[in-house]
Structures are given as structure tokens and as C-alpha cells.
Amino acid sequence: MTKHKVPVLVVGGAYTGLTTALSLAARGVPPLLVERRPGTSTLPKAWGLNARTQELLRTLPGVGARLDAAVEDVRWPRMSIGASLADPDRAFLDPPVDDRDPAPLSPVPPLAWVSQAQVEAILRQCAEEAGAALRFGVELVSFTQDEAGVTARVREVATGREYEVEADYLVAADGVNSRIREDLGIPVEGRGRLGHMYVITFTADLSSYVDKGAVEVIGVAGTGSSFILDGTDRHTLWVEYFPERGQTPDDFTEPRCLERIRAAIGDPSIEPTFINARSFAISHKRAARFREGRVFLAGDSAHSCPPNGGQGGNLAIQDAYDLSWRLALVLGGQAGERLLSTYEVERKPVVNVTLEREVRLAAVSEGRIPASYNPSDPDAPIPTPKEFLGFRYRSEVVLTEPDDDGALQEDPWEATGSPGGRAPHVELTDGTRTLSTHDLFGRGFVLLTGDDTWVGAAREVASDLGVELDAHRIGDLLRDESGEWATRYGVSASGASLVRPDSVVVWRGTGLPEDPAGELSSALTTALAR
Template sequence: MNKVSNERVPVLIVGGAYTGLSTALGLAHHGVKPLLVERRPTTSTLPKAWGLNPRTMELLDTIPGVGADVRAAMGNGTMPAVRSGASVRVATQPEIDPTPFIAAYQAMTAAPVCFLPQSTIEKILRSRAEDLGADLRFGTELVSWTQDDDAVTATLRDVSSGHEYTVQADYLVAADGNTSPIRTSLGIPLEGGGRVGHVYVITFEADLTSYFTPGHFVVVGIPGSGTSVIHDSFGVTTLWVDYFPEEGQSEADFTEEKCLERVRNAIGVPDLECRIANARPFPLNHQLAERFVDGRVILAGDAAHACPPVGGQGGNLAIQDGYDVAWRLALILTGQAGPALLDTYPQERRPVINITLEREVALLGVAEGRILSTFDESQPIPTLREQLGFRYHSPAVRTEPGDDMSLQEDPAAPTGRPGTRAPHVRLTLDGETLSTHDLFGKEFVLLTGDDGAEWVDAAAKVADRFGVGLVSRQIGVRFVDADNVWRSRYGIESAGAALVRPDAVIAWRCKDAADDPERELAEALTAVLAR
């Protein structure tokens, strides 16, 4: 079908992987129908970027159906079994007991750890985004673009037909990967170590039922060999091999015959029947864009930052970026917030992301960047502090007098300070168990206690006056605090209130009753929304 020139869309997203799909999904969830273009014909078909951490799952759970689809795809999947040995054949016993980590997560969040490949998760994100009305055009590429004070004008091309047409958008989201042509054209410098290493990824097919239990995710590190074997819950197996082009290695060292030899050595079966499905080099990058926003253009995901995959956080950061960009743009485009709200995206995300990037690089473990030759069993999952204990600072957070500018806190001992993730508290509603996080996502939520009736009235008046999505929830009235911890975790009294943003971050709180709740809430919301 020929597309009409001079289409007008609210948001044009370039790139159809994790970042672009999560941005499109988030916008559509908030009632803004974006256009996404991706030059590939479909979503990812190769297994990579296994695993979504609980923070990412909490965000996806706020969009109806997404979390349920992910859980259904997980089936009975569990935390990965981590083994180490001279080969898969002899490395039969897990070396890490995941029980303490699972218990630690469950005390802080109702969301699971998800170990699915990116290829599976992208299909879920795409399906749900299309169901909500997002226009996703795979097989379409960005040819050129310009921006001015009023819009971004882009020329697009249908890859199969060659037909070109123009589109105007209020905003352009660059979700076009770590080499990002959009970022390059803007001349945005990169910080970080740049290219810090390489691996070669070999996907193969073989009967490994003697070594892996169906439906279980297993990682086997082979110390000293520079290799690691990943067998996911779908039965797809990959071999990650240290690769050093700077030392003279090239793709000629990874012919099909040589790949077969590497696979058989790693499995420990010299005559293993095996088919190489795919073999490709994979660069390890450490980069952070100097700025994430340039006029009407927003960088997100790998276009804004990239890190080695040792801790599995690149994909999580990408989805979280997409979610954060989406709720801000939706509020701006629907007139609920001022354009300056967009500036809070880099102000908040960039410092917190940098902490994760630095840790991922540190996990390489060897000065010359050898990712796999040293298997570090002390780091089975990233730190909980990074995932759930982050803290944002920007005008979209009303910092309290005398507070510090810390970027992290212990998520096991939450303070409820503005800028932190809203703590998980187990609630019951009409006999059903839920989490405080089940209350967040679509709009702003004002939490108050059983003595907070004045805040409930104030929220209704402010929502009507401002024309914004704002609802109140009284803990202790219908919503029962099953463990009697919600006030301590949020740092307020029963007559106080906490304002939670759509991304489940505390924007503001009043620790106790206020003389004029409506005025207090209106002032806070005016600042947070950059109105």
C-alpha cells in the first residue's frame, strides 16, 4: 500500500527493537498513536539479551496484558543454573544457589525475574503495541530528516518497493542502536571507553538432552578457554567465544568447520552431531551520549548508551528508557505537561544509567577486556541497589529541604523520599492480594492513609482543575496494608500523602496533614509537570 506524503504523526520512532517497541507500546498505552519504522522485515529472530530484571517487569506490568504474556511465555522457567567446568559434559552441578537472591527480590517486589530471549519478548511487545493502535512499519527505513522549532520532517522508504514518502512528527525518538546515524548526524559526542572488547556468538543445534533439563535456563562457563555456553528455556543453545581482532583474529577464524570444533570442545563430545545455525561477531561497547535530547529529537536505548552484556542490563535499560520517554511525551502531547518535562528524562536517567555502565565494564574482570576467559560466579545477577534502589533528581521530583543528592539507597530499607522508586507493599483488596505497584502506571496516583480524606478531596479537585490524570488511593480504606508497613516504607503518617508518577517513582510527599491540601498538591503537580 502506498503511503501518503506529508503524513502528520505525534511521534516518529526509528528502530524496532527493545527501545523502539517499548516506546511505541508506552505511547499507545497512554493514548498517543506513534509511527515506528524499522528497516528489518520483522523483530529479532536470534537469541540474545536474555533476561528482564524486576524493575523492567514492574514497568511492563503496568500495561494491561504485557506482564501476563511474558509470564505465559516463561512457563515454569526459573533462575538460571550457573555451572563451571572443563566442558558442559563434566559441569553438571550448579555452583550458585539462587534461593537467597529470589528471597531478596520477593521481599522488595512482586515482579519476577524473567529469563526469556529478546526474540521472544520483542514479539510480545510488538503484538501488544499494535493491539493498542501503534503504527509499526517493518521493512521501512529512514532516508533523511530535518527538524525546526515546530516539527521533525522525515523521508521514509519502503525497503521492498523503494517507494519514498514524507512524514512530519512533533518528536523523533532515535532508537537506532549503538551506531545511531541520527546521533551521529546531530554531532553528539560519546563518553566512556568506546570499544572495550569483542566476542563471537555461535548459535547451534544439537541434541543436548543429556546435559540440560528441558525448560531450564543454564549458563556454563569454561575457565581458561575463553568460552561460555548458554542454553535457554526454549532449547536454543549459543556459544560465546572470546574474539580479539586487535590481535590478528578475523572472521576467517570462525569458519563453519572451526565453529563446529569449538562447539564440540565446549560440550566435551568430539563427535557431537551439530548444525551451526548462525555465527556472528558482537562488539562490546562502553559509551554514554553527552546529551539525550536535542531539540525535538530524543536518544534512547543503545543510541544513548551501551555497555558490555556481562550483567545482562543493556536490554533492561533500553526498555526502561522507552517507558520513561513514552509517559513524558504522552503528557506533553496531550497538554497535561509543559515541554520542559522532556528535559527531566536525561536529567534523571543519565546519572543512574552511568552507574550501571560502569559496573558492567568492571564485570569484564580482566584489564584487556576478555569477557569469558574468567568466569565470575560471584556475580550471578546485578545488584539490587541498581535495579530497585535508584534515585532520580530533576524538577519532576520535589526534593525535600535538607535532603542529599544521592543516586542510590538500600531498596530493602526504603525511605519513601521523592525521586526513589515507590516501595512495594503487599495489599489486599476485597480478599485479593496485590502490590502497591498494581496501582501505578496509567496516571499519577496520590497515596494517603485512613486519616487522609482531605487529600482524597484535594486530588479530585486538582485533577479536574488541571485536566490531568490523577487518582487517589487510601491505604486502610478498602486497600488493606497486610503487613502494617506501608507508612514506614513511604515515610508518612496516616494523614500524610505521597504523589507517585506513572513510572512508579515518588514525585512528592507531605509527611503529615497539611493546612491546605489542595494548594499543596496543586503546587507540587505544577512543578512536576513543568506547567
């Protein structure tokens, strides 16, 4: 039997697996990805990348330009509810005007309204260009692990040919019903199944009822149905169904689907073209642990939530990024193996905030529309920048400060730049272009400072420890014309802030100590779990 040796085997080729493969390959760790389907999704499935997800993806080669092209002409999505799509009195659920504009918080838009099918195609192309080996039409048969690594047997779906793969680590990106998670015996917590949806994809001329290229989520009151229009010529209708009432996916024949589409549009004469229909279980699940030996769970294999707030896919991509940079540093010899244990320690509490909020949102929603909540309520269960930009990570590799309050979130409009939080976005210029502090992050560790002494210390420490550490003095080649960077990062002009590849601050020196190199070496050694 043919054997292949790879550093990381990734099982699953959707959001989680493709992001993991791309991020690893971009960091010099070429993985093998296997996916039993013949290719990436051709159906929309999910929509929307929040600012945090966009920031992370744009650090990976090739993604930014392709995302820009994908969302170039897409407008901000609106929500409405009415008796049908044709109802002239549909009520729009526009959020109240907030004097706290989210745009200044990040160098990217607050939301990129793009479908999962589009994003998966982008990730696949970029991963292949970066050197990842992607094997679609190949499924995992079995695996074992020991202290030395993982041995997996995989099979080509079309031919039945099997071969072995030896890997240092395995990433389970095989979805909500993860077989890998089950084989490992990892229990699942949470509320379980919360409901069932049938998703119907179709084309139709809807120009009599919505503007061409409209980007809207439209609820059909009293039916449990919702349209999602994403600006393309393909539309989806989400329909609730209830097994406890004897309803099954078999009820959704093509004629029945066309009937439901016409009824929801409110025009019996319209002639939609049926493309596809599939069932979708709404669930709230969380694996009891995200790691077992050399196998890691990420994305839906680790957790799942209702789709109402559109954050499940964002969590999957963020998991993949946060795991992959750790794997790359450990496999490259820059970090200690203990760094991998902090993936679960940091992600699990932050993920759980979103899972619980999505459950509360589903409880006040009809279909995909939050029909019974007050958008002016500051505690309304809707996703906000505080959730995905104001998160706080806590683990042994984050050097929290004595006055840290232990909170899982902070107000991103009042970000403190303290360890554990996302590094604030500050606009800089190099004399020819405007860029963000976030344009400096993504590969290795980065030190931001206003004092040349720290730059010299960084060179010394990088050489001594054999790590990738880039130091940037703000005020040299990079200028902060607003004069805000030091204040935003909570340091003095002679201080420094140490930022990880995932743009999280792990340590800061508020001023210049007697031994900058010693202070920095100690901090970086801790941050790398060495």
C-alpha cells in the first residue's frame, strides 16, 4: 500500500479545512487535505464575513484581491418581513442609527456580503497556489495515533484505491456530524437539535418585487419561511419543517418546492427554475474538548449554532486560522508543543459567547428573521463588533497585567491594547500609501514601538531565540499622522507592544526598561510556550 508522509493531514474541504490548508501552506507547512466531495460547494449555503474574519483572511496570500472582486458591487443587506415577497407593505427591520460607527474600528468593511460558495472557491485557489495538496474525491477510512504521529487510511471515492498517510497532526474539519470526533469518543455538550430547515435554491425573475441585484433577507410572516437574496441570479428559500408533526425531507419534492416558492413570493404565475433542495438541522453543540492527542477539532466538528446571526462560518474560519499558526510555529521549531494546548483554552470561551447569543437570537426569530426583538435594546441578541472585535483571549501564553479584570470582552470603541485583546487598528502611512497596523501582522510575531532601542532589542532576541520577529518603529519609515498609536496600544512613546500572527497583543512594555532585550526575550519565550 502506498504511503505518504505529511506534516498535517486536514480532513474536510469547506471553510475550516480550506482555511487551515491555506494558512499552513502560506507559513511554509504544506499540508494534505482530503475531502470526499468532488469539489467545493456550488451552492450559497452561508453568507457574510465579519470584520475579524476578513482581517485574518487578508493576511493570507491572494485572498484580499479576490475578496475585493467578489464583493465589489454588493450592497449592504437589508432585512424585512411581510405576508410575501410581493407584499408592498413589507416592514424593513433597519437597525437604529448609532453614533458609534463600526467602520473606524477596522481597515476592512464591517461586513463582506459574499456567499460560502464564493469564499470556498477563493480559498481553494489560494491554497493550491500556496502549495497545499488538496485531494477532492478522497475520503478518510480510518486513523490511529500514538506519541509519534497519526496514521490514516484514505480512499479515492471514484476508484476505491486506498493508501496510507502518516502525519504529525490531524485536523478534523469534517463538519457537525464529525466522524473523527465520534471515533475519538469526545462527548458533545449543548442543547442538541433545535429545529429543522429545508433550503431551496432557485432562479426566478424577481424584478417586479425587489431591485435587480438586491441583497436582502426577507421573512414571510407566519410561515417559517425566509428568502435570502445575495445579489446574484440564484436565490434561496429557507423553510422550517417539523419531524414531530410527521414532516420529513421527502415531502420536499421538486413540484412541492416550486409550490412553496410561488406561495412565498406571492405570485402563483411566476415560473421559478428549481436548482437544488437540501435539509439542514439547526443545532447547538459544543465538543467537550477540541483536542485529543495529535488530533484537533475545528469549525463545526468542534461546535455548531443556529444560523440566524450568520456567525457559524466566521467561527470556523477563525478556528482554522488560530490553530494553523500555532501548528506552523510548533512544526517549524519556533514554539514549544504546549502552544497547541492554548488553542482550546483561548477559543472555547470566546466561541461559547457566540453560540449562546445565537441560541437567544434563534428564540426570537421566525425563520431567518429576528421578528420579536427590540433592535434599540443594548442587550438584544444580535452580533455586534463587541463580540468579534472586542474578544479577550486568556491562556498561559498571554501575559495579562495585574489590573486585568478577567472579562471575555471589551468595548472595541474603547479598546485598551492590553494583552489578550485584538490589536487596535491605527492608520499609518509610509509616504506613498496609507495602511493599517493590521497590514503588518499575519506571519510571525511583530513588535510595534516608538523607540529605536526596542528595534535593536528585537533583532537581538530574534537571533538568540531563532524566531521570526519583525520590529517596526512608528515614526521612522511608518508614520502615525494622527498621533494615536501609542495611546491606542496603551504604551508611552518609548514603549512597545508584542503582537502574535493572529493580531492579538500578548505583551506590552509601557515604557523603556533597563534591559529591553531581557524583557522582550522573557515575554516572547512565554508567548511561544518555550
